[in-house]
Amino acid sequence: DQQVKQNSPxxxxxxxxxxxxxxxxxxxxxxxxxxxxKYPAEGPTFLISISSIKDKNxxxxxxxxxxxxAKHLSLHIVPSQPGDSAVYFCAADAGGTSYGKLTFGxxxxxxxxx
Amino acid sequence: GAGVSQSPSNKVTEKGKDVxxxxxxxxxxxxxxxxxxxxxxxxxxxxxxxxxxxxxxxGLPSDRFSxxxxxxxxxxxxxxxxxxxxxxxxxxxxxxxxxxxTDTQYFGPGTRLTVx
Numbered sequence: 001d002q003q004v005k006q007n008s009p010x011x012x013x014x015x016x017x018x019x020x021x022x023x024x025x026x027x028x029x030x031x032x033x034x035x036x037x038k039y040p041a042e043g044p045t046f047l048i049s050i051s052s053i054k055d056k057n058x059x060x061x062x063x064x065x066x067x068x069x070a071k072h073l074s075l076h077i078v079p080s081q082p083g084d085s086a087v088y089f090c091a092a093d094a095g096g097t098s099y100g101k102l103t104f105g106x107x108x109x110x111x112x113x114x
Numbered sequence: 115g116a117g118v119s120q121s122p123s124n125k126v127t128e129k130g131k132d133v134x135x136x137x138x139x140x141x142x143x144x145x146x147x148x149x150x151x152x153x154x155x156x157x158x159x160x161x162x163x164x165x166x167x168x169x170x171x172x173g174l175p176s177d178r179f180s181x182x183x184x185x186x187x188x189x190x191x192x193x194x195x196x197x198x199x200x201x202x203x204x205x206x207x208x209x210x211x212x213x214x215x216t217d218t219q220y221f222g223p224g225t226r227l228t229v230x
Contacts, residue, residue: 004156006156036221041223042223043118043205043207043220043221043222043223043224044157044205044221045220045221046218046219046220089156089157091157100145100147100162100209100217100219101147101159101162101170101172101173102147102149102157102159102219103159104149104156104157104158105156106154106155106156107156
């Protein structure tokens with residue numbers, strides 16, 4: 001039972017354009033969402049997060065949008081840079097007794113072409 | 115400062131053997147997590163430690179898997195009688211352990227386990 005899904009295994013974008021990575025979830029108990037970025041042979045690194053009480057959070061070139069009614073979140077990267085090429089994972093936290101136990105999607109490989 | 119370290123970085127073993135994977139968290143982090151990533155899959159939660167206690171072991175796939183943490187620091191994940199389906203990258207993460215949404219988990223580089 002995949003509670004967090006990233007339906008696009010890969011995304012290819014031209015440098016300078018917008019990258020949009022999508023994530024869907026099924027568990028309505030999730031109340032905190034995160035995006036992690038992973039380079040080959042390294043562990044994931046935290047990128048940006050959003051609480052369910054918000055619908056948008058912005059940090060520099062990165063913006064995360066949350067649509068609770070649709071159980072959908074997205075990560076926008078503007079403008080995209082070649083160094084952004086990596087695997088992006090969305091993750092969700094149900095809080096309460098599940099606090100800290102993250103449920104991850106399968107990841108989307110982003111390639112930004114110069 | 116030093117990040118989360120894991121050893122070995124790669125481990126190849128034969129089916130039926132036992133393996134031990136080690137995680138050194140960031141100094142001062144009281145919370146420690148183990149995840150694994152199988153080929154083409156997302157990260158799968160295995161176990162969570164707060165200090166030396168494991169309040170959540172719900173992700174351990176079978177009783178062949180066990181983990182311990184000593185001194186509130188180093189953790190060891192042990193897999194007994196390894197099977198081919200255990201082949202995956204095993205990732206460790208640590209965090210300050212404070213309640214609140216700023217408690218970011220910092221990941222190590224992982225141990226790639228291959229069971230032949």
